[in-house]
Amino acid sequence: xxxxxxxxxxxxxxxxxxxxxxxxxxxxxxxxxxxxxxxxxxxxxxxxxxxxxxxxxxxxxxxxxxxxxxxxxxxxxxxxxxxxxxxxxxxxxxxxxxxxxxxxxxxxxxxxxxxxxxxxxxxxxxxxxxxxxxxxxxxxxxxxxxxxxxxxxxxxxxxxxxxxxxxxxxxxxxxxxxxxxxxxxxxxxxxxxxxxxxxxxxxxxxxxxxxxxxxxxxxxxxxxxxxxxxxxxxxxxxxxxxxxxxxxxxxxxxxxxxxxxxxxxxxxxxxxxxxxxxxxxxxxxxxxxxxxxxxxxxxxxxxxxxxxxxxxxxxxxxxxxxxxxxxxxx
Numbered sequence: 429x430x431x432x433x434x435x436x437x438x439x440x441x442x443x444x445x446x447x448x449x450x451x452x453x454x455x456x457x458x459x460x461x462x463x464x465x466x467x468x469x470x471x472x473x474x475x476x477x478x479x480x481x482x483x484x485x486x487x488x489x490x491x492x493x494x495x496x497x498x499x500x501x502x503x504x505x506x507x508x509x510x511x512x513x514x515x516x517x518x519x520x521x522x523x524x525x526x527x528x529x530x531x532x533x534x535x536x537x538x539x540x541x542x543x544x545x546x547x548x549x550x551x552x553x554x555x556x557x558x559x560x561x562x563x564x565x566x567x568x569x570x571x572x573x574x575x576x577x578x579x580x581x582x583x584x585x586x587x588x589x590x591x592x593x594x595x596x597x598x599x600x601x602x603x604x605x606x607x608x609x610x611x612x613x614x615x616x617x618x619x620x621x622x623x624x625x626x627x628x629x630x631x632x633x634x635x636x637x638x639x640x641x642x643x644x645x646x647x648x649x650x651x652x653x654x655x656x657x658x659x660x661x662x663x664x665x666x667x668x669x670x671x672x673x674x675x676x677x678x679x680x681x682x683x684x685x686x687x688x689x690x691x692x693x694x695x696x697x698x699x700x701x702x703x704x705x706x707x708x709x710x711x712x713x714x715x716x717x718x719x720x721x722x723x724x725x726x727x728x729x730x731x732x733x734x735x736x737x738x739x740x741x742x743x744x745x746x747x748x749x750x751x752x753x754x755x756x757x758x
Contacts (some may be wrong), residue, residue: 430641432733434732434733434735434736435732437728437729437731437732437735438728438729438732440725440728441725441726441727441728441729441732443725444722444724444725444728445721445722445725445729447721448453448718448719448721448722448725449718450589451717451718451721451731451735452713452714453701455713456713456714457546458546459713460537460574460710460713461516461518461545461546461547462518462543462546462548462571463501463518464501464503464506464507464516464517464518464545465501465503466499466501466518467498467499467500467501468498468499469496469497469499470493470496470497470498470691470699471495471496471497471691471692471694471695472494472497472519472689472690472691472692473492473493473494473495473689473690473692474492474493474495474650474666474687474688474689474690475491475492475687475688476489476490476491476687477489477490477493477685477686477687477688478490478683478685478686478687478723479493479528479684479685480670480682480685481682481703482625482626482627482630483627484643485675485676485677485682486682487682487683487684487686490528490529491529492498492529493528493529493685493687493689494526494527494529495524495525495526495536495689496523496524496525496526496527497523497524497525498523498525498602499520499521499522499541499570500520500521500522500707501518501519501520501521501627502519502520502521502540505519505542505555506519506542507519509542509551509553512544512553513551515544515551516544516545516546516724517542517543517544517545517551517553518542518543518544518545519540519541519542519555520540520541520542520543520570521539522538522539522541522570523536523537523538523539524536524537524538524539524542525537526685528658530626532626532653533624533626534626534657534685535622535624535626536622536624537558537559537587537693538559538560539557539558539559539564539586540554540555540556540674541555541556541569542555542569543569546574546646547573548568548571548572548573548657550565550569550584551576552564552565556587558586559608559620559622559623560623561589561620563589565584565591566582566584566591567581567582567583567584567591568581568584568594569581569583569586570583570659571657571658571659572652572654572656572657572658572659573657574655574656574710575654575655575657575710575714576608576652576655576657577649577654578596578599578608579596580593580595580596580616581593581594581596581610582594582669583610583612583648584613585612585646585648585715587614587619587644587646588614588617588619589619589620590617592614592744593612593614594609594610594611594612594648595610595611596608596609596610597609597611598735600651601716602651602660602661602700603660603696603700604700605653605660605700605703605704606653606654606655606738607648607652607654607660607661608649608651608652608654609650609651609652610649610650610651610652611647611648611649611650612647612648613645613646613647614644614645614646614647614648615645616644616645616718617642617643617644617645617655618641618642618643619642619643619644620632621635621642622723627716635673635675637676638673638674639672639673639674639675640669640670640671640672640673640674640675640676641670641671641672641673642668642669642671642684643668643669643670643671643681644667644668644669645665645666645667646662646664646665646666647664647665648662648664649662649663649664650662653707655707655710655711655714656703656706656707656710658699658702658703658706659699660696660699660700660703661691661696661699661739662691663689663690663691664688664689665688665689666684666685666687666688666689667683667685668683668684669681669682669683669684670682670684676746679717698751723739
């Protein structure tokens, strides 16, 4: 009976020991993916900012500028690209909508981001664009990979249409969550005017005819939860200027927008709660279950060897049998 039990335990030990690396290295890359139909939105604010009044062409102080960012998964487009890409693909249709203190539009900036559902690496396909202009992204945007490392990454800047390093600056505690802090600086760069201008009748083409150009710089900051690769908080110190041309009335430059853009408090709380729940699911596949199965396999193997050793142990000497006394002869 012991021999049979030890064989069963040995089979279970081999099963769980083999399941441990399979779960981590085979199942995890295939199961941990950004959902194709995911939708998320975020509201950011820049208080005490500077904004250009296009009516007077003068920069004015305003109490608040609001930025609404939305990312909507396009399932139909992702399925179409997957047929030729040979891997799971996510297509995000993004929109950054900026409005002034009066609720009027300041800028409207759409983009389409196509990336690998597991690695978050860009996938180049028809439709990849920024403000309606085709682009070929390199590097990350919006999200870091699962199991983010303590190193610099390449990050795509949609305004400048360039890729630049975003530097790992250290590990911090953000509201009870361990995060990696990353920072990127884009120096003053000439960038295109948005195709949708805030004033009716003004187009990028009409502005270009005046010789005026648009320049932009930013310091981009992200606090990223490393297990999920999701930013739990972000800021930008953002500045835009118009330079030269007849539009400025002889001035060299004028500030079009300047402000310290930060996530709104209610969106910080909801983002932290969401990331914490997703973190547990990723840790189950990468740490908790693989290590648990491995420890269980070792334990079952030890028990199997113990029972096998007990089964092979020789029995002690047989007890002496009592003999009936012989009759005494007459």
